[in-house]
Amino acid sequence: MLFQTLRFFFKDLFLSLSLGAAILLNLGMWIFLFVVMPAPMTQAFLHSTVYFGIDWTGAWYQIFFFPLAGMAVGIGNNILATITYKNYHILAYFLASTAVTFQIILFGEALFLWRLNG
Numbered sequence: 001m002l003f004q005t006l007r008f009f010f011k012d013l014f015l016s017l018s019l020g021a022a023i024l025l026n027l028g029m030w031i032f033l034f035v036v037m038p039a040p041m042t043q044a045f046l047h048s049t050v051y052f053g054i055d056w057t058g059a060w061y062q063i064f065f066f067p068l069a070g071m072a073v074g075i076g077n078n079i080l081a082t083i084t085y086k087n088y089h090i091l092a093y094f095l096a097s098t099a100v101t102f103q104i105i106l107f108g109e110a111l112f113l114w115r116l117n118g
Helices: 002-011 013-036 059-086 089-117
Strands: 042-048 052-057
Touching: 002 013, 013 059, 013 089, 042 059, 042 089, 059 089
Parallel strands: none
Antiparallel strands: 042 052
16 A cells, blocks of 8 residues: 555656655755865854844754754655645645755755855
8 A cells, every 4th residue: 555655656746856856955955064064163153143143053063953854854744745645635745845845944054054154
């Protein structure tokens, strides 16, 4: 039954493209952070606001929690979309598009971290 659901899930062009886009964005974020971030530093700036400036600092490896969270949300949403696709197509579309939207937001955050720490 699961393989039949997966077959229908991957035949749907929107779901296949959104899964591919989420994977590519997350992979691009990992590669971007590994390539452009400076060598392991003692402290990394993780968040900044207009009013208070830098308000969240941490160890250098905490920068990689953002793509890790994106991977977790992407996997979770696509698993739920696969499960719900048979009965609720619109919910599956919503979950898949939410995963892509979250990856785009996190990629913007990765660009911001690069600018903040560079």
